Amino acid sequence: MSNYAESLKDLDSYISARVPIIGVHSIEQIRALRMVKQAASSPRRASLPFWVYTRATGLRDLRTNAPAQEDRSLTGAMDFAAQQFGSRAQATVVFVDPEDLSDDNTASRHVAELARLADANSGSVVIITDTPLWSGLERLGMSVALDLPDAGEMYEVIVEFLRDHHGVVPIAWTDQDARRAAEFLVGIPEGTAINVMATLVAKGSVEKDDVERLAEFKDKHFGSLAGLERVKLLPADNQVGGLTSLRDWLGRKRQIMSADLRGTELRPPRGVLLVGVPGCGKSLSAKAIAAEWRLPLYRLDLGAIMGAYVGQSEGRLREALDTADRVAPCVLWIDEIEKGLAGQNDSTGVSRRLVGQFLFWLQESRHRVFVVATSNDVRSLPPELLRKGRFDELFFVDLPDAGDRQEIIGMYYRRYVRQEPAAELVDKLIGLSEGFAGSDIEAALHEAGEFVFLHGPESLRPEIVLDIFANTYPLSRTNPEQIEEIRAWGRDRAIPAGRPAVTPGAGTGPSHGRRVMVFGD
Structure with missing residues (x-):
């Protein structure tokens, strides 16, 4: 049953029960008024009077729209309602956003007295508003929440x-x-x-x-909210190299993401957690998914979520996730998720509450929000985030092997140098780029592109490109212990994002199961 049908059913029962005050909460006044008019138009209520007051039109007959009196003021409408409630039974007067009735004030008490008068003669006051009613009014009746259309x-x-x-x-x-x-x-x-x-x-x-x-x-x-920002996609963002297993898996999830799941017990995909070596394309994968699926991409900045006051961080995260649900279908990118949800040294308990709130949303939301979360230090993440059933899958993105490096070199060479690289040069660059991440290859070929821009395409000799690569020092060389530790974790605990290694068990060198995601023209 849709929200509209369910809300109409509740409203219909409240009117039948002659509840003295009925609050209809909705930001869509026209739609809410249409629902009230539909309830009033039931054949069994043909003999019952219904009036509606709005600031623009004054007091009118709800069914025929005929004016009920010349006085268009709210005071005049309330006096008319009091007169009707005192002289006849089962009258209903609808007020559309009359005044601020959210707290104890003169207008709220006036409406409360009107409701008591209506109650004495089986009448009803219906308030259509987009704000909560004062608790003193709520206690006198019932409420209906009309959400946005599903x-x-x-x-x-x-x-x-x-x-x-x-x-x-x-x-x-x-x-x-x-x-x-x-x-x-x-x-x-x-x-x-x-x-x-x-x-x-x-x-x-x-x-x-x-x-x-x-x-x-x-x-x-x-528009934009704190902590949630729209990421503009470029034409090249949907071009991917490597990550064969991940791309095949995403192809299956895309079909479910766009499928009509009504009549099934299936829910839209939750998302994917990408872990692995820094610079190998984990963050760029979010752009690739959004571009290929032709969905808007939003970035959740967990740093901007954090607030200085008690409960502020949780409130901001709830607002951001609610907004993600409203803008669905979309891709929600959470970069370096461990920085916001790790919480191992958090004595305030904020991180633990954020984790619980995020996992509850991830588990219960039925909106088409596909989460792409990335992490460089997955060991600092809480274990409950890694449990099967949270994300749809956990993939490990490793250093690129020789085949992937060949593809990456060709992509970036064409993008920055604007030439087709010679086969002999590519073979040499593959050897020189042993242990390079995709970002290292891109940085080297970007430098080659700068040389071409300054000196012209004819000036770029193969020796210059080889020299640039030889003088590039990737993280796998400057901090080999950290990289090997990350790779050792990923081999045993996550699905490889790329194609299977040709020689499993052949050691821990760069040829062992490297994975990469890059983007090219």
């Missing part, structure tokens, strides 16, 4: 809108496109969704590619 409701809104415009403009969307569009628009008000659809129609046609554009509209609607 995917099913949003689908109906889109289909109805497109049906009204068939024959007016060319519409290329299929039923599946409409359902995907509904998934994109979940989390925004119905009125905003209609405005977005109207914007598409206004350009003269509704094309297939417009489904993906909905993410841009949604992003503009939400």
